Amino acid sequence: xxxxxxxxxxxxxxxxxxxxxxxxxxxxxxxxxxxxxxxxxxxxxxxxxxxxxxxxxxxxxxxxxxxxxxxxxxxxxxxxxxxxxxxxxxxxxxxxxxxxxxxxxxxxxxxxxxxxxxxxxxxxxxxxxxxxxxxxxxxxxxxxxxxxxxxxxxxxxxxxxxxxxxxxxxxxxxxxxxxxxxxxxxxxxxxxxxxxxxxxxxxxxxxxxxxxxxxxxxxxxxxxxxxxxxxxxxxxxxxxxxxxxxxxxxxxxxxxxxxxxxxxxxxxxxxxxxxxxxxxxxxxx
Ligand SMILES: [Zn+2]
Numbered sequence: 001x002x003x004x005x006x007x008x009x010x011x012x013x014x015x016x017x018x019x020x021x022x023x024x025x026x027x028x029x030x031x032x033x034x035x036x037x038x039x040x041x042x043x044x045x046x047x048x049x050x051x052x053x054x055x056x057x058x059x060x061x062x063x064x065x066x067x068x069x070x071x072x073x074x075x076x077x078x079x080x081x082x083x084x085x086x087x088x089x090x091x092x093x094x095x096x097x098x099x100x101x102x103x104x105x106x107x108x109x110x111x112x113x114x115x116x117x118x119x120x121x122x123x124x125x126x127x128x129x130x131x132x133x134x135x136x137x138x139x140x141x142x143x144x145x146x147x148x149x150x151x152x153x154x155x156x157x158x159x160x161x162x163x164x165x166x167x168x169x170x171x172x173x174x175x176x177x178x179x180x181x182x183x184x185x186x187x188x189x190x191x192x193x194x195x196x197x198x199x200x201x202x203x204x205x206x207x208x209x210x211x212x213x214x215x216x217x218x219x220x221x222x223x224x225x226x227x228x229x230x231x232x233x234x235x236x237x238x239x240x241x242x243x244x245x246x247x248x249x250x251x252x253x254x255x256x257x258x259x260x261x262x263x264x265x266x267x268x269x270x271x272x273x274x275x276x277x278x279x280x281x282x283x284x285x
Pocket of ligand 1: 134
């Protein structure tokens with residue numbers, strides 16, 4: 001029986017990274033998120049799987065590991081998304097029944113039953129670090145070897161070109177989580193997409209991510225001096241950030257731009273009103 005997945009890369013102590021479109025972590029039978037390919041885990045004893053958040057690309061083979069005996073843990077707020085990935089699609093469409101056009105592969109996933117919540121989770125191999133903002137229950141994991149798996153809480157600088165408007169339900173929380181990542185004593189930071197970086201290198205990536213958030217916020221504050229509808233604000237941010245024009249990008253932008261609008265509204269920086277049955281936003285005077 002192999003002790004670790006065959007393609008795992010050693011980072012520190014007993015902590016390994018299993019590279020993929022989504023990077024997984026492996027420490028002594030504990031798996032952190034999953035890559036899309038089940039082959040590396042064939043014959044490897046996995047008794048626990050922890051999932052950073054309820055997006056299907058982070059638990060693609062969760063059901064396979066669970067069928068082979070792993071217990072699955074996720075935060076309470078994201079558990080329903082793992083057990084029923086269709087909820088993500090419903091949420092994106094304001095809970096109304098979406099047409100088939102919305103159920104693209106991007107939002108589809110294989111459901112995986114959840115056995116325990118991260119709120120009750122104790123394990124000497126890794127500690128749960130709450131990093132909300134990308135989703136409500138998003139968590140990172142710090143292994144006993146000083147390796148911090150950050151899920152989608154941190155985007156590496158090189159990733160911004162392909163993802164100029166990373167999905168976020170609450171950019172204010174994303175910023176707070178980024179500051180938390182900076183403060184954590186660790187040796188390595190492993191984002192779910194990209195490659196491992198040292199803690200020192202991570203600071204630069206955190207600063208870049210924070211600067212991008214501030215830039216998007218400032219764009220809205222500047223442009224909303226002339227009132228805009230929600231749809232206009234989504235189109236404006238999408239254009240300025242250089243998003244590709246397709247339904248998947250649009251629906252992800254809908255949530256993220258609303259996240260920014262809600263955050264600015266909460267802080268009293270912008271106002272919301274309804275006019276001619278449309279929702280409008282403008283910078284507060
Ligand atoms: Zn995600």
